[in-house]
Amino acid sequence: MLTIDKYLRPSTLEEAYEAAQKKNSVVLGGMLWLRLANKRVSTAIDLSALGLEYVTEDEDFWHIGAYTTLRTLETHEALNNMTGNLFRDALKAIVGVQFRNLATAGGSVFGRFGFSDVVTALLALDASVVLYKTGALSLEDFCRMGKVNDILTEIRIPKTPVHTAYFAQRNTATDFPVLNVCAAEKKETITIVVGARPLGGTVYRFSAAETAENMAERIAGDAVFTGNTRASAEYRRHLCRVLVKRAVDEIMAEREGI
Amino acid sequence: MEITILLNGKKRTAEVRADTVLFDLLRDLGCASVKCGCETSACGLCTVLLDDKPVLSCSVLAVRADGRKVDTLEGLQDEASAFVGFIADQGAEQCGFCNPGFVMNTIALLRENPDPTDDEIRQYLAGNLCRCSGYEGQTRGIRAFLNAKKEGRL
Ligand SMILES: Cc1cc2nc3c(=O)[nH]c(=O)nc-3n(C[C@H](O)[C@H](O)[C@H](O)COP(=O)(O)OP(=O)(O)OC[C@H]3O[C@@H](n4cnc5c(N)ncnc54)[C@H](O)[C@@H]3O)c2cc1C
Ligand code: FES
Ligand code: FES
Numbered sequence: 001m002l003t004i005d006k007y008l009r010p011s012t013l014e015e016a017y018e019a020a021q022k023k024n025s026v027v028l029g030g031m032l033w034l035r036l037a038n039k040r041v042s043t044a045i046d047l048s049a050l051g052l053e054y055v056t057e058d059e060d061f062w063h064i065g066a067y068t069t070l071r072t073l074e075t076h077e078a079l080n081n082m083t084g085n086l087f088r089d090a091l092k093a094i095v096g097v098q099f100r101n102l103a104t105a106g107g108s109v110f111g112r113f114g115f116s117d118v119v120t121a122l123l124a125l126d127a128s129v130v131l132y133k134t135g136a137l138s139l140e141d142f143c144r145m146g147k148v149n150d151i152l153t154e155i156r157i158p159k160t161p162v163h164t165a166y167f168a169q170r171n172t173a174t175d176f177p178v179l180n181v182c183a184a185e186k187k188e189t190i191t192i193v194v195g196a197r198p199l200g201g202t203v204y205r206f207s208a209a210e211t212a213e214n215m216a217e218r219i220a221g222d223a224v225f226t227g228n229t230r231a232s233a234e235y236r237r238h239l240c241r242v243l244v245k246r247a248v249d250e251i252m253a254e255r256e257g258i
Numbered sequence: 259m260e261i262t263i264l265l266n267g268k269k270r271t272a273e274v275r276a277d278t279v280l281f282d283l284l285r286d287l288g289c290a291s292v293k294c295g296c297e298t299s300a301c302g303l304c305t306v307l308l309d310d311k312p313v314l315s316c317s318v319l320a321v322r323a324d325g326r327k328v329d330t331l332e333g334l335q336d337e338a339s340a341f342v343g344f345i346a347d348q349g350a351e352q353c354g355f356c357n358p359g360f361v362m363n364t365i366a367l368l369r370e371n372p373d374p375t376d377d378e379i380r381q382y383l384a385g386n387l388c389r390c391s392g393y394e395g396q397t398r399g400i401r402a403f404l405n406a407k408k409e410g411r412l
Contacts (some may be wrong), residue, residue: 005276006276007276007277007319007321028319032299032314035317036298036299044277044319076369092381094381095386096385097366097367097382098313099314102299102313102317102318103306174300237319
């Protein structure tokens with residue numbers, strides 16, 4: 001159980017950041033992951049009054065505020081149109097609508113959970129993140145970064161239309177994925193991300209001229225898979241081969257309008 | 259901390275701790291329909307509407323509901339009574355424990371999408387777990403209700 005001594009709803013990012021530097025304080029996203037922890041926190045910092053719930057666009061990027069819910073992304077028509085319905089496909093199996101009405105994009109990305117469907121999908125879109133003090137960096141770099149005590153304010157997605165395919169294997173519907181694979185094709189490059197190995201998403205890039213079989217073999221041979229209570233390493237490797245091929249076949253077919 | 263919520267259309271003020279969850283507040287305010295199954299955001303039993311959106315009341319801090327609208331089954335009896343009989347007719351419920359969460363989320367589904375396909379029903383209700391049934395009865399019940407509505411039998 002999460003025990004909270006003090007609740008703070010800052011009205012500026014600076015105030016939130018200052019509070020987050022204090023020992024034993026915690027930043028709240030949707031709080032769904034946080035509340036599973038059995039710990040006591042001195043101050044819980046609620047980001048809900050900071051105006052971080054938005055999806056906007058300019059010429060180059062989609063801007064997603066950290067406090068935007070997963071449900072907003074899943075149902076956002078323009079965002080889904082540009083990404084081949086990636087958000088709809090990748091997020092639909094995360095627990096349920098009631099859950100996705102609470103879970104935030106910022107909490108999902110900041111957590112950098114190995115199993116994350118959200119991170120796997122965003123990595124395939126070449127997303128970047130904006131941290132209040134650290135500034136902007138690619139999501140790929142953020143995923144490699146160690147622990148950071150900052151506030152994630154925004155996620156950015158380049159505004160280039162992409163063909164995508166998303167597959168996640170679950171032992172039971174709405175459980176954590178055993179493996180997830182996202183493929184995205186733009187400008188003759190195919191980006192493939194394999195997550196929930198159970199380690200987090202690893203990014204591979206190929207020329208669109210390569211065959212689906214080659215890509216699948218190379219990733220399955222290269223990526224690190226381990227076993228846990230949900231699946232063995234070998235099963236994950238096998239799934240990887242199958243799902244990568246399926247994902248590439250799907251985007252190729254989409255590209256050719258089949 | 260003192261908070262005020264608009265609970266089932268009535269203003270209610272309550273004293274809550276920093277870590278009180280909405281579920282506990284609602285039970286204290288007499289909403290016995292709201293039940294807790296897992297407390298880990300996984301089962302959907304504790305579903306309520308917060309500003310008209312279905313959420314898991316076990317996972318929302320009560321302070322986050324301050325100044326907002328909260329609806330539970332106590333306030334939505336008329337809306338629920340339109341379809342619950344159809345679900346019961348299908349023998350969908352066995353122990354019935356999951357029922358309040360299913361009903362609340364079905365209300366949300368039908369408000370958002372008044373004419374869902376069977377797949378859309380399954381998709382929307384996927385976060386409501388039932389340990390007894392295979393979910394087919396609930397889907398058939400909602401389908402029977404929608405058909406009756408379309409055919410003017412309601
Ligand atoms: C039961 C359960 C099942 C799940 N199943 C899946 C699944 O199948 N697939 C999947 O992809 N995900 C799954 N998730 C993860 C979920 O989708 C969210 O990613 C997760 O709950 C975190 O989002 P949140 O908004 O609740 O963040 P929180 O729990 O509030 O926060 C998570 C972490 O991020 C920090 N944080 C939050 N927001 C910010 C910010 N803006 N700046 C800095 N730090 C911040 C918090 O301090 C905390 O350390 C599951 C979670 C649960 C609890
Ligand atoms: S009791 Fe809230 S989701 Fe199970
Ligand atoms: S009828 Fe028993 S849990 Fe659903």
